[in-house]
Amino acid sequence: MMYNFDKIIDRNGTNAVKTDMLKANFGRPDLIPLWVADMDFETPPFIINALKNRLEHPVLGYTVTSPAYFPSVVKWMKDRHGWDIKQEWLSFVPGVVHGIALILEYFVKKGDKVVIQPPVYHPFRLVPQNTGIEAVYNPLRYNGASESCYEMDFEQLEKVLDDRCKVLLLSNPHNPAGIVWKRESLQRLAEICAKRNVLVVSDEIHSDLTLFGNKHVPYATVSDEARSGSITLHAPSKTFNMAGMNSSFFIIPNDELRVPFYNHLKANEHNSAPFLSVIAAEAAFTCGNEWREQLVEYLEDNVRFVAQFIEREIPKIKTVIPQASFLMWLDCRGLGLRHKELVDFFVNKAGLALNDGEIFGVCGEGRNSGTGFMRLNIGCPRSVLEKALLKLKGAFISSIDSTAQRE
Numbered sequence: 001m002m003y004n005f006d007k008i009i010d011r012n013g014t015n016a017v018k019t020d021m022l023k024a025n026f027g028r029p030d031l032i033p034l035w036v037a038d039m040d041f042e043t044p045p046f047i048i049n050a051l052k053n054r055l056e057h058p059v060l061g062y063t064v065t066s067p068a069y070f071p072s073v074v075k076w077m078k079d080r081h082g083w084d085i086k087q088e089w090l091s092f093v094p095g096v097v098h099g100i101a102l103i104l105e106y107f108v109k110k111g112d113k114v115v116i117q118p119p120v121y122h123p124f125r126l127v128p129q130n131t132g133i134e135a136v137y138n139p140l141r142y143n144g145a146s147e148s149c150y151e152m153d154f155e156q157l158e159k160v161l162d163d164r165c166k167v168l169l170l171s172n173p174h175n176p177a178g179i180v181w182k183r184e185s186l187q188r189l190a191e192i193c194a195k196r197n198v199l200v201v202s203d204e205i206h207s208d209l210t211l212f213g214n215k216h217v218p219y220a221t222v223s224d225e226a227r228s229g230s231i232t233l234h235a236p237s238k239t240f241n242m243a244g245m246n247s248s249f250f251i252i253p254n255d256e257l258r259v260p261f262y263n264h265l266k267a268n269e270h271n272s273a274p275f276l277s278v279i280a281a282e283a284a285f286t287c288g289n290e291w292r293e294q295l296v297e298y299l300e301d302n303v304r305f306v307a308q309f310i311e312r313e314i315p316k317i318k319t320v321i322p323q324a325s326f327l328m329w330l331d332c333r334g335l336g337l338r339h340k341e342l343v344d345f346f347v348n349k350a351g352l353a354l355n356d357g358e359i360f361g362v363c364g365e366g367r368n369s370g371t372g373f374m375r376l377n378i379g380c381p382r383s384v385l386e387k388a389l390l391k392l393k394g395a396f397i398s399s400i401d402s403t404a405q406r407e
């Protein structure tokens with residue numbers, strides 16, 4: 001079956017954050033929404049049909065998790081990533097960010113610290129900070145490459161880590177720059193974190209959408225240290241465009257970490273799964289690979305389309321080619337605008353809603369590695385991207401004209 005990713009779907013009025021929060025976030029509702037990390041494609045029909053089938057039954061009472069759900073996850077992880085996981089290593093959690101919050105609540109005590117490596121998915125900073133935990137920064141090192149443009153700074157990490165650092169949050173693959181971390185980098189990270197007894201939380205939510213032949217390396221598989229000192233979070237939500245189902249899971253191979261933590265989750269009913277979330281996830285993992293493969297091809301073409309357009313028409317912006325997922329990190333520093341002016345340029349001159357790079361880049365002490373960057377979501381029909389890029393080009397040309405007139 002061929003799926004149609006060109007179809008335009010109007011999400012206005014569905015309470016979608018991406019469309020219905022434009023005015024609240026950007027001050028105006030008339031922008032092309034290319035921000036929040038979900039896609040504008042239809043959630044695949046095998047997921048919608050599984051939900052519809054269940055809703056044919058008129059009773060929405062208490063349920064248990066379908067016995068086929070966890071085996072569908074185990075098989076998916078084996079088929080997709082070659083990772084043999086055991087069913088008992090898994091626990092449902094309603095959302096990856098929720099999972100991070102539960103980990104911090106359980107493993108981080110008052111006065112402990114959490115390490116993040118900006119620029120990175122902003123809730124890695126916000127969840128600790130909003131719950132009274134100090135976030136410490138080991139900023140990634142920018143190398144200017146057209147893909148994999150950041151490296152982890154291990155020397156700096158060794159300096160940053162002290163006895164109060166208990167958890168490091170890893171975005172693997174990396175949001176916002178789409179980096180598929182190499183095995184050797186993950187091994188080095190595991191070595192350092194094991195030495196300092198730091199628990200690594202590997203958020204692998206983007207890992208099923210690796211592009212251009214890149215292969216995801218699950219953090220827990222890179223060494224014994226990584227396996228015993230980590231918690232992995234994963235979900236079908238990005239891949240199958242079902243973020244609203246809040247269907248995610250933990251993977252914890254180490255009994256000593258897992259058993260008490262899962263007992264705690266169970267005692268507080270943090271692991272109980274809304275039944276529709278599990279039905280959607282099981283359908284995704286059981287029937288979804290063909291859809292996923294076609295989606296990956298479409299996204300790769302979108303990446304090429306954007307990169308070629310920008311290189312040709314707006315060469316002052318440098319695109320970073322993502323190795324995974326549907327987010328593109330744009331280095332706009334060549335435009336010569338102050339960051340505030342850059343955001344205004346995208347919103348008010350071009351009429352586009354992208355994520356402001358600075359939210360990802362806070363590095364402490366007034367430093368920000370996201371300054372001059374914007375994050376573009378390409379998980380939409382190509383015609384939408386084309387329209388958006390033409391508007392961007394128009395704004396760019398007008399800005400050159402008005403500069404020329406002033407001079």
Ligand SMILES: Cc1ncc(COP(=O)(O)O)c(C=O)c1O
Nearest residue numbers: 037095096097098121175203205
């Ligand atoms: C790296 C990363 N982790 C987690 C999430 C959100 O996951 P959830 O909706 O399951 O909390 C996102 C969404 O953008 C993400 O990019």
